[in-house]
Amino acid sequence: MKNNLLLGAEAIGAAALDAGISGVYAYPGTPSTEITEFIQRSPEAKKHTVRSSWSANEKTALEAALGMSFAGKRSLCCMKHVGLNVAADPFINAALTGVNGGLVIAVADDPSMHSSQNEQDSRIYGKFAMIPVLEPASQQELYDTTADAFQLSEELGLPVLLRLTTRLSHSRSNIVRRRSSPQNVLQPETDPNRFVLIPSNARIQYQKLLDIQPALKHRSEHSSLNKLIEGPGKKGVIAFGIAFNYVMEVRETHDLSIPVLKIGQYPLPEEMLKVFINHCESVLIAEEGYPFAEEYLRGLSGNPKLSGRLDGALPRSGELDASLIASALGIAHKKTFDIPAVVTERPPELCKGCGHRDMFDAINAAMQKQPYHQVFSDIGCYTLGALPPFNAIHTCVDMGAAITMAKGAADAGMLPAVAVIGDSTFTHSGITGLLDAVNDRNGITIIIADNDTTAMTGGQDSSATGRLHAICKGIGVEEQHIRILVPLKKNLEENIAALEAELAYNGVSIVIFHRECIETAARKRRSDRQKEQH
Incomplete structure (x- = not known):
């Protein structure tokens, strides 16, 4: 067990090494780049000859990672959210082939578009592919979840999508690392039809994917990433991923007694959510990115007590923060100071001498x-x-x-x-x-x-x-x-x-x-x- 001060992105790299990966495949893209760079710098990776050079693009990266999985080894594939558009073809079809060795696909979303053309939400891709999506709330949770995700992938025979956002990727925290596991032995897939997606095989594989969905929901209902923080209040909050931190900051700062339901594993745990919503008189839904869960929950419950990004309680675009959560809960936000008019944003520019x-x-x-x-x-x-x-x-x-x-x-x-x-x-x-x-x-x-x-x-x-x-x-x-x-x-x-x-x-x-x-x-x-x- 070792303590390390790591970026969230680096925590993924450390966890993947400790889980015994044999290769990482990626194309650099902010805010995901540091995952692969951490592995490239790692003495452990060099010692165990972990493959870590950059791929030509995200599609080739994911296809190569799937090939390593086919061979029975564990692989990590990393990209930013728009990179998943490039990798969409193998991503969707990998859910049909399934995996042999554990395959984790780490996708870093960029709400507020700090360095991106859009702020799309990768959870939608996970739902589209019908595979498990994990969304940790802290760096330590990100490390632990990544380390466990390879085992989950092998147990289910499916790739696992690990979603993080810019703030989690690019902020640091102390991480307690586990003892590392050895790499899988070479054991290529033996089923001659599983990875051959001609229509006759693809129909069989698609039905298998449909048949496993109840098991995925059952795992979400009992996941440690989904948990209730109890409180006597009748105004509740459902918080997803990193938004949970903002909610808890407001709860503690203002001594609120509100119950909070933390969600970090998908597909959504419907029963847990129904019980929580029925218990509360009103529910704020705090999620980073699209109103992905809010749209679903409004349809699931048909209950007007829900609020969030869709009704304007929270902004429709951009990152969340504690002040936005406080405002949505009816707590006036007090500015600590005004920014002087003389301070203006400097536009980005090419380096001197470029x-x-x-x-x-x-x-x-x-x-x-x-x-x-x-x-x-x-x-x-x-x-x-x-x-x-x-x-x-x-x-x-x-x-x-x-x-x-x-x-x-x-x-x-x-x-x-x-x-x-x-x-x-x-x-x-x-x-x-x-x-x-x-x-x-x-x-x-x-x-x-x-x-x-x-x-x-x-x-x-x-x-x-x-x-x-x-x-x-x-x-x-x-x-x-x-x-x-x-x-x-x-x-x-x-x-x-x-x-x-x-x-x-x-x-x-x-x-x-x-x-x-x-x-x-x-x-x-x-x-x-x-x-x-x-």
């Missing part, structure tokens, strides 16, 4: 002579090019959409169509869009912002490093229309001329602006100096 700055200067200059100035882009550090002083990009929808949206615009006659995409994002989900453009011989110029890393999430390894030219050539882009430029001020005129030449070409062209991320370069220099000193 090569993307020089790239956008060249793009803006080259686009001035074009009939259309709009540039398609997507998610990465370069998304900041949408803000002043550059105002250089005009779309950011999802990973890889820069290329495919530019292709669609070219199909509509908007020529030349221009896309800006990062190196890691290109290998994540841009390659297939490029293949479509090559097949259709579109007049499209694709600018790849290559900084040799996955910079936005902290500088993780990129699948693209050193391979972009070869990948683009292999897909079918003509080699004379694959250019590599260095984004520096001294090269500005040369870079503008190269861009203008490719914009004039009526076909698919690739312009790679290659310069190492200034932050990762600085870290390497510091590391080299430290090595020299020792």
Whole structure:
């Protein structure tokens, strides 16, 4: 038993190692990145040769994790909430195949959109797939739940979805770790039909999934994550996941006698919820994310005594906190101080000296002579090019959409169509869009912002490093229309001329602006100096 001060995300990594995983599969995405990074840094993981390098995207990560499970080993797959959209195909079908070795899928949701395009609620995916969902309320509970989830997965023969949110992932607490378990022995699946989802087998597997649902509900009714905190009051609160902490803070601060029902395991424990609702005169439903449970409970009970995000008692969007809970319970919230008007939020910006700055200067200059100035882009550090002083990009929808949206615009006659995409994002989900453009011989110029890393999430390894030219050539882009430029001020005129030449070409062209991320370069220099000193 060891004490550790860990982030919530790190607690998952520690628990997975202690549960005897043989591999972690992930694509970096805030707020889930630190799970995999913890395992990558771990001496235990190195000692036991736990596989931990980054995957090309979330879909490949989950499919590989399922393959490790097929072999009988335990695996962890990590992603942020929008990454689950990318992995949706194997996620839904893994519920039909089931698992052999334990498979836990840790998904970090981002209410308030601190670093995301939306604040979708991953619990809906769990209900959609009809698999167990676990939603711990604290870092220690997150550790314990993760460690137990692998056993649960193997007992049920199903993947388990572990849901956490930004606050839980990125806050620290003391964690008491268990003794670690050995890795599973290699024991591949022997049923020749289970993982072959042709219709005749899939119908059988789907019925098995339906048949196990009562057992999942029974486990929720008796789960330690679902428990009652008694109180004599008639105004009750049902609190889910991290929202339980806010509710208990208000309860203790204001000396309230309200009963609280804590929920952390799904499918929802219907009987427990019915008893609690019937006992109370009014019930506030506190859940982080969508009104997922509130919608269900309103339909289950048909009782107008329920309140929450749907009726405005709590905000429909954004994170919860103790003051919002207090207000919903009728307790006036008193501000401790006012923020002076002189204090304003500073918008995010590209790092000083970032090569993307020089790239956008060249793009803006080259686009001035074009009939259309709009540039398609997507998610990465370069998304900041949408803000002043550059105002250089005009779309950011999802990973890889820069290329495919530019292709669609070219199909509509908007020529030349221009896309800006990062190196890691290109290998994540841009390659297939490029293949479509090559097949259709579109007049499209694709600018790849290559900084040799996955910079936005902290500088993780990129699948693209050193391979972009070869990948683009292999897909079918003509080699004379694959250019590599260095984004520096001294090269500005040369870079503008190269861009203008490719914009004039009526076909698919690739312009790679290659310069190492200034932050990762600085870290390497510091590391080299430290090595020299020792």
